[in-house]
Amino acid sequence: xxxxxxxxxxxxxxxxxxxxxxxxxxxxxxxxxxxxxxxxxxxxxxxxxxxxxxxxxxxxxxxxxxxxxxxxxxxxxxxxxxxxxxxxxxxxxxxxxxxxxxxxxxxxxxxxxxxxxxxxxxxxxxxxxxxxxxxxxxxxxxxxxxxxxxxxxxxxxxxxxxxxxxxxxxxxxxxxxxxxxxxxxxxxxxxxxxxxxxxxxxxxxxxxxxxxxxxxxxxxxxxxxxxxxxxxxxxxxxxxxxxxxxxxxxxxxxxxxxxxxxxxxxxxxxxxxxxxxxxxxxxxxxxxxxxxxxxxxxxxxxxxxxxxxxxxxxxxxxxxxxxxxxxxxxxxxxxxxxxxxxxxxxxxxxxxxxxxxxxxxxxxxxxxxxxxxxxxxxxxxxxxxxxxxxxxxxxxxxxxxxxxxxxxxxxxxxxxxxxxxxxxxxxxxxxxxxxxxxxxxxxxxxxxxxxxxxxxxxxxxx
Amino acid sequence: xxxxxxxxxxxxxxxxxxxxxxxxxxxxxxxxxxxxxxxxxxxxxxxxxxxxxxxxxxxxxxxxxxxxxxxxxxxxxxxxxxxxxxxxxxxxxxxxxxxxxxxxxxxxxxxxxxxxxxxxxxxxxxxxxxxxxxxxxxxxxxxxxxxxxxxxxxxxxxxxxxxxxxxxxxxxxxxxxxxxxxxxxxxxxxxxxxxxxxxxxxxxxxxxxxxxxxxxxxxxxxxxxxxxxxxxxxxxxxxxxxxxxxxxxxxxxxxxxxxxxxxxxxxxxxxxxxxxxxxxxxxxxxxxxxxxxxxxxxxxxxxxxxxxxxxxxxxxxxxxxxxxxxxxxxxxxxxxxxxxxxxxxxxxxxxxxxxxxxxxxxxxxxxxxxxxxxxxxxxxxxxxxxxxxxxxxxxxxxxxxxxxxxxxxxxxxxxxxxxxxxxxxxxxxxxxxxxxxxxxxxxxxxxxxxxxxxxxxxxxxx
Numbered sequence: 001x002x003x004x005x006x007x008x009x010x011x012x013x014x015x016x017x018x019x020x021x022x023x024x025x026x027x028x029x030x031x032x033x034x035x036x037x038x039x040x041x042x043x044x045x046x047x048x049x050x051x052x053x054x055x056x057x058x059x060x061x062x063x064x065x066x067x068x069x070x071x072x073x074x075x076x077x078x079x080x081x082x083x084x085x086x087x088x089x090x091x092x093x094x095x096x097x098x099x100x101x102x103x104x105x106x107x108x109x110x111x112x113x114x115x116x117x118x119x120x121x122x123x124x125x126x127x128x129x130x131x132x133x134x135x136x137x138x139x140x141x142x143x144x145x146x147x148x149x150x151x152x153x154x155x156x157x158x159x160x161x162x163x164x165x166x167x168x169x170x171x172x173x174x175x176x177x178x179x180x181x182x183x184x185x186x187x188x189x190x191x192x193x194x195x196x197x198x199x200x201x202x203x204x205x206x207x208x209x210x211x212x213x214x215x216x217x218x219x220x221x222x223x224x225x226x227x228x229x230x231x232x233x234x235x236x237x238x239x240x241x242x243x244x245x246x247x248x249x250x251x252x253x254x255x256x257x258x259x260x261x262x263x264x265x266x267x268x269x270x271x272x273x274x275x276x277x278x279x280x281x282x283x284x285x286x287x288x289x290x291x292x293x294x295x296x297x298x299x300x301x302x303x304x305x306x307x308x309x310x311x312x313x314x315x316x317x318x319x320x321x322x323x324x325x326x327x328x329x330x331x332x333x334x335x336x337x338x339x340x341x342x343x344x345x346x347x348x349x350x351x352x353x354x355x356x357x358x359x360x361x362x363x364x365x366x367x368x369x370x371x372x373x374x375x376x377x378x379x380x381x382x383x384x385x386x387x388x389x390x391x392x393x394x395x396x397x398x399x400x401x402x403x404x405x406x407x408x409x410x411x412x413x414x415x416x417x418x419x420x421x422x423x424x425x426x427x428x429x430x431x432x433x434x435x436x437x438x439x440x441x442x443x444x445x446x447x448x449x450x451x452x453x454x455x456x457x458x459x460x461x462x
Numbered sequence: 463x464x465x466x467x468x469x470x471x472x473x474x475x476x477x478x479x480x481x482x483x484x485x486x487x488x489x490x491x492x493x494x495x496x497x498x499x500x501x502x503x504x505x506x507x508x509x510x511x512x513x514x515x516x517x518x519x520x521x522x523x524x525x526x527x528x529x530x531x532x533x534x535x536x537x538x539x540x541x542x543x544x545x546x547x548x549x550x551x552x553x554x555x556x557x558x559x560x561x562x563x564x565x566x567x568x569x570x571x572x573x574x575x576x577x578x579x580x581x582x583x584x585x586x587x588x589x590x591x592x593x594x595x596x597x598x599x600x601x602x603x604x605x606x607x608x609x610x611x612x613x614x615x616x617x618x619x620x621x622x623x624x625x626x627x628x629x630x631x632x633x634x635x636x637x638x639x640x641x642x643x644x645x646x647x648x649x650x651x652x653x654x655x656x657x658x659x660x661x662x663x664x665x666x667x668x669x670x671x672x673x674x675x676x677x678x679x680x681x682x683x684x685x686x687x688x689x690x691x692x693x694x695x696x697x698x699x700x701x702x703x704x705x706x707x708x709x710x711x712x713x714x715x716x717x718x719x720x721x722x723x724x725x726x727x728x729x730x731x732x733x734x735x736x737x738x739x740x741x742x743x744x745x746x747x748x749x750x751x752x753x754x755x756x757x758x759x760x761x762x763x764x765x766x767x768x769x770x771x772x773x774x775x776x777x778x779x780x781x782x783x784x785x786x787x788x789x790x791x792x793x794x795x796x797x798x799x800x801x802x803x804x805x806x807x808x809x810x811x812x813x814x815x816x817x818x819x820x821x822x823x824x825x826x827x828x829x830x831x832x833x834x835x836x837x838x839x840x841x842x843x844x845x846x847x848x849x850x851x852x853x854x855x856x857x858x859x860x861x862x863x864x865x866x867x868x869x870x871x872x873x874x875x876x877x878x879x880x881x882x883x884x885x886x887x888x889x890x891x892x893x894x895x896x897x898x899x900x901x902x903x904x905x906x907x908x909x910x911x912x913x914x915x916x917x918x919x920x921x922x923x924x
Binding site for chain 2: 110184190191192196244245246348349377379417425435440443446
């Protein structure tokens with residue numbers, strides 16, 4: 001395929017001609033596009049491009065495709081498993097300038113937007129219109145990035161994940177073909193579900209340039225509270241019983257006592273140093289009251305302390321800001337450390353067992369590692385705070401992680417509820433879906449035959 | 463690939479040896495497996511097989527694959543667009559004997575079952591356990607068939623479609639490979655979403671033999687009602703406002719006056735001959751009351767008559783039985799006629815316009831065709847009652863259908879909300895997803911390279 005006229009140098013010249021100063025090999029920008037927020041070693045791209053439109057992405061893809069240059073879609077770099085790290089060199093395609101909100105349809109509760117729009121930008125845009133977009137992974141990620149990693153977060157126990165909240169996509173394939181998937185109807189049985197195929201594909205099949213997402217009307221009432229428990233078991237059992245009773249809780253987050261300590265220090269709060277649930281209900285005033293009372297009863301039976309329900313926006317904001325700042329709070333707990341966040345998700349019936357065994361394992365492994373999680377979905381993170389230069393500590397972290405994933409899989413769970421596979425969990429994907437991985441590879445090969453779309457991700461041998 | 467030793471005759475002998483009397487060429491059974499409940503011409507398979515297990519299906523696939531014999535997965539034959547009709551001959555794989563409910567996990571609210579289990583069988587099994595499976599397309603279809611056509615129905619406005627309610631699958635590929643997709647965790651970001659790929663693939667990529675589905679706790683209160691409206695517009699606007707206000711309604715179904723007439727005659731009821739909404743709320747006693755009252759206000763403002771809310775199971779059953787029997791009621795409205803049910807779905811903001819234009823078009827086209835639909839999703843069916851021997855009437859039906867689909871697509875909708883593409887809508891798939899169909903074909907070719915999995919479905923040239 002590659003001819004003399006299509007050397008990498010020529011391709012870069014063509015990209016420069018196409019994009020002007022939106023093509024760069026500036027070392028600072030290369031370095032910045034070579035890492036994410038996870039624990040994996042950085043590796044810079046050979047160049048960074050900043051498309052302004054789907055049509056720019058199409059032309060970039062055509063040039064890279066002709067020359068066999070890897071393309072790495074990049075949003076704002078908040079991935080945790082190396083999804084944006086150019087493992088095989090190539091061009092980092094930074095979509096953050098494609099940040100137009102193209103249309104908000106209040107009547108249909110949907111919005112069309114470019115993939116570089118961030119979660120916070122979208123919700124600020126929607127604030128005065130009585131609607132919101134619920135998926136909230138904590139980081140202020142781009143919607144394209146969130147779709148690509150099948151992100152979820154604190155609200156997903158009620159509103160679902162990116163899988164449930166994207167109606168359609170515009171995608172640029174490796175060779176520059178542009179296609180639209182899905183549509184604006186709330187449901188469709190028309191052909192293969194390509195939307196779902198690109199969501200969670202981590203940019204290995206194509207580049208998402210536009211999305212149609214679902215919006216939700218702001219509820220009449222929102223009520224939030226924190227509740228401390230005598231022990232971890234009581235907190236987790238409160239979650240399990242709440243979910244099993246079908247109480248439509250919007251958020252139910254667990255922070256263990258190590259995490260609470262970190263949050264108190266970082267956010268200057270004074271929560272009791274105990275395993276704590278952060279909860280939130282959305283609904284009518286009467287509905288929210290009824291649900292809060294039902295959960296209070298469950299918590300009380302499980303050794304929970306007092307609930308201080310609040311419907312005041314300012315108080316709620318303090319509470320969830322503390323939850324959102326967990327990653328920074330953790331880092332501050334051990335200055336100079338690097339974060340390695342695990343991400344298992346298990347059936348709710350096994351959650352208490354899994355969390356308790358894991359907490360025991362952390363202590364036995366002599367690791368500093370708070371637990372925090374979207375426990376309503378059975379998903380929790382162990383946030384290991386590591387000195388990467390300490391070989392012994394890293395070895396203990398690796399061994400712990402192996403045991404954690406094995407434990408979750410044995411319980412019918414998954415190695416990743418929301419962070420994805422990236423570079424970091426490729427072997428875990430084999431462990432979890434060994435019989436399905438060959439089929440995934442067949443699809444990868446069919447859709448990206450020259451393996452230029454974010455190579456080195458998802459699969460060990462790709 | 464095909465050798466002398468692998469002629470079709472040899473393959474059939476091998477199937478007979480494998481399955482005994484569960485392999486048949488009995489003409490009655492062939493005839494029965496050559497048609498569905500839709501309007502398309504039947505075409506019998508060459509043989510029918512009745513596997514008892516995934517392992518049977520694997521062996522059947524190996525034999526058929528070697529000889530290039532088309533395989534047509536068959537549940538109970540309730541498809542509407544010819545999905546089970548053997549368009550290219552071959553073997554109909556009747557999965558109805560694979561009807562074991564393998565495990566019900568009440569704590570995790572999920573169940574594992576074979577794909578021949580029917581919707582009603584599952585819910586009867588669950589009845590005394592306080593849980594239920596919500597997806598309800600009307601027909602007593604198999605869960606495998608419902609997954610394959612991405613079915614939905616009356617409850618989907620609250621509980622979602624098959625896309626939202628299947629956690630994992632066991633699938634036999636064309637060459638006999640068996641693989642598992644998804645799992646029991648409520649969410650996962652581990653690799654491509656193969657579960658979603660097989661849901662709605664209409665058996666063209668593989669044969670679903672087992673499913674893990676989501677269950678829901680029975681709510682404390684269920685309240686249902688019918689409400690007649692002065693005109694169609696008022697009924698549809700009530701739906702639109704209810705959805706836009708985010709009232710969590712479980713069912714909201716529209717029957718126009720022609721449909722009500724059919725229902726009254728067939729089910730010996732006496733609803734007023736007016737456009738009517740059938741509604742249902744699920745929740746706490748207080749919540750259901752609150753929601754019913756909110757919708758009553760909306761209906762009142764739109765010319766709705768009195769609501770007679772009932773929480774009595776017997777009264778609810780009469781109401782929904784009438785709704786479920788709509789297809790039979792329609793047939794009885796014009797004895798000897800054949801049903802052709804359309805299935806467009808549009809963004810809710812365009813629903814009133816779409817329904818009203820369509821009703822006008824039906825009348826102008828001189829067709830007998832009630833309208834009934836899952837209007838909360840923007841989805842409605844025009845149930846054309848046709849004398850297939852009347853060429854002029856058939857021509858008017860075809861022309862009407864073209865206009866209907868064009869109207870829905872122009873409004874940002876889809877040609878099929880829940881019935882699928884099958885044989886009947888292959889050109890509509892091109893109209894709707896012309897730029898994505900080549901990618902779908904690439905996937906089809908990669909996963910079923912010899913085109914033996916339900917050929918002649920979805921794609922015009924396949």
